[in-house]
Amino acid sequence: MENLFKKRQERLNIFQNARKKIVHQAPKREIPDNVFKTCDKCNDNIPYSEFIENHYVCPRCGYHLKISARERLRQIIDDNTFKEFDKDATSKNEENFIGYDDKLDKYKRATGLKEAVVCGVGRINHQKVAIAVMDSNFMMGSMGEVVGEKITRTIEYATKKKLPLIISCTSGGARMQEGIMSLMQMAKTSSAIKRFSDRGGLYISILTNPTTGGVSASFAMLGDIILAEPDALIGFAGRRVIEKTINEVLPPDFQRAEFLLEKGFVDQIVERKDMKQTLSDLVAFHIGK
Numbered sequence: 001m002e003n004l005f006k007k008r009q010e011r012l013n014i015f016q017n018a019r020k021k022i023v024h025q026a027p028k029r030e031i032p033d034n035v036f037k038t039c040d041k042c043n044d045n046i047p048y049s050e051f052i053e054n055h056y057v058c059p060r061c062g063y064h065l066k067i068s069a070r071e072r073l074r075q076i077i078d079d080n081t082f083k084e085f086d087k088d089a090t091s092k093n094e095e096n097f098i099g100y101d102d103k104l105d106k107y108k109r110a111t112g113l114k115e116a117v118v119c120g121v122g123r124i125n126h127q128k129v130a131i132a133v134m135d136s137n138f139m140m141g142s143m144g145e146v147v148g149e150k151i152t153r154t155i156e157y158a159t160k161k162k163l164p165l166i167i168s169c170t171s172g173g174a175r176m177q178e179g180i181m182s183l184m185q186m187a188k189t190s191s192a193i194k195r196f197s198d199r200g201g202l203y204i205s206i207l208t209n210p211t212t213g214g215v216s217a218s219f220a221m222l223g224d225i226i227l228a229e230p231d232a233l234i235g236f237a238g239r240r241v242i243e244k245t246i247n248e249v250l251p252p253d254f255q256r257a258e259f260l261l262e263k264g265f266v267d268q269i270v271e272r273k274d275m276k277q278t279l280s281d282l283v284a285f286h287i288g289k
């Protein structure tokens, strides 16, 4: 495993001095009461402050808004316990894909992130865990070489330190601008999960809206326990592609978390307000507290 790690390090040469930087999690945002947001599901006009107080969930219909990786960490991880890995790792346009550099710059400016996943260690109700949280605000959480590498390194850290592993997934799939290198991240992350699992580690996968493509076809669905947020879209190919391929109309709840729970792909649907306690209970149960 050490050799594999070294080889990847040499190839990328972009992770140096990037480990164990302490960062502050996103502060709770204060929004004036006169700012309203229309809920995407129930169309009610609701003060934005009510969304924030309710974990960015619609207080009327329970619709879960997309949230950033930093906000999710703030909700799950104990205050001031998160240490981030590989914060400055960033993708290169190795395939010279037209427009990719500009796109990367645009998303870096918009999100304040360098890539579509935030990784590190932290505590959940005092229990130490390794955690990777994907962020759909950065190129739809697509998985390129750096996303795959950061997640793999988090898995390997958890393996080495015998820590429970949590990955919060959201993704549109593989990053097409990186060609075949993005696809091999599926095999790399899955192999790392296998080694982690062989050593008896607990891996909890959280599927959030949307978790699709290469991420759903690799580490997202490999959790020992797979949790999902209500109504999250989870699938590999999109609805239209499948409908055209099989020439049939799919049911309205197809690829939704509730449908996948019914079919046995998901173990439990957990509302955002209950996520931290659920994770805490599962980790405590695993380590035998």
Ligand SMILES: [Zn+2]
Binding pocket: 039, 040, 041, 042, 043, 044, 058, 059, 060, 061, 062, 063
């Ligand atoms: Zn609503």
